[in-house]
Structure formats: C-alpha cells, structure tokens
Amino acid sequence: MDTRKLIEAYHKAWTCGDFAAARSFLADDLDFQGSMEQFSNADDFLAALKQFALMTTRVLMQNGFFDKEGAALLYDCETATPAGLIRTAEFFTVSGNRIKAIRLVFDATDLRKAMQA
Numbered sequence: 001m002d003t004r005k006l007i008e009a010y011h012k013a014w015t016c017g018d019f020a021a022a023r024s025f026l027a028d029d030l031d032f033q034g035s036m037e038q039f040s041n042a043d044d045f046l047a048a049l050k051q052f053a054l055m056t057t058r059v060l061m062q063n064g065f066f067d068k069e070g071a072a073l074l075y076d077c078e079t080a081t082p083a084g085l086i087r088t089a090e091f092f093t094v095s096g097n098r099i100k101a102i103r104l105v106f107d108a109t110d111l112r113k114a115m116q117a
Contacts, residue, residue, distance in 0.1 A: 003094050004066040010099060011073060015059045019050055027098040034104035036112065045102075055079045062087075069094055083110035 001009075006025060013021035026042035039045040058078040065072045070093050077086040086106050093101035 001097050003068060003071055003092075004064075006094060006097065006099065007064070007066065007071040007073065007092055011061075011075075014049055014053065015056075017053060019046060019053075022046065022049070025099055027095065027100045030099065031101040032104070033102075035106050035108040055081050077106075079111070079114075081111065081114040083114045086111060 010022055010025040013019070013025065023042060023046050026046070028042055030039065030042040030045055032039040032045045037048055039048065056077050057080050060076045060078070062074040062076060064074070070091065072092070073088075073090045075088055075090070077088055078084070079086060088104065088106045091103040091105075092099050
C-alpha cells in the first residue's frame, strides 16, 4: 500500500469510529508525540484517540501532503467542548506499510481548560 492510501485509510477509519481498522495501520511500537500526550505503543495511543473521538463532532480535511516515507495532514476538528474548532497538523512517518510515528500539533490551550472543567 502506498503512503497516501495508508494515511487516508487510517484517517478515514478513526474519524468514522472504526478503531479496529485504525489500529491495523499502526506499528505496534508507534511513537506518538502530541500537544498534550506522548505514547510509545499503538494500543495506548488508540485508547486516547477513542476518548478524543468521543468529543469530536466532525473532522474537516483541509490539505494533505504525501511522499514515500511520510505524510502531513491539515484538518479541523469540530468538538462538542468549549474548545470548539481545533485546527490540527498531523505528521506521519511510515515504515513497512505501517505508521511508525505521529507528530500531532495543535493549540491545546482551550482543550486543556475544557478537560479540567
């Protein structure tokens, strides 16, 4: 599977709530670093992603860039929290037809406040 198909399939899976499919695209030893959390394996990351998805009402893709070993997505997450719309940049490293690393960047200020309330 080429990088674009892999990343688009992963993104579609988690945004549609198919976490079993999303998990199938991740390397077991996924290295995730985000604006609020870090994980060193896919299962811990997926548990957090499921919680985030519960707060998300819609995801609107803005743009994507793809090459052989990685990708970047820019999208807006509409949330049912006081944080509202969260513009998100997600960077992927791909190895062996699996997502090996994710770097997730967004302004977490309002989301942190919402989660504390």
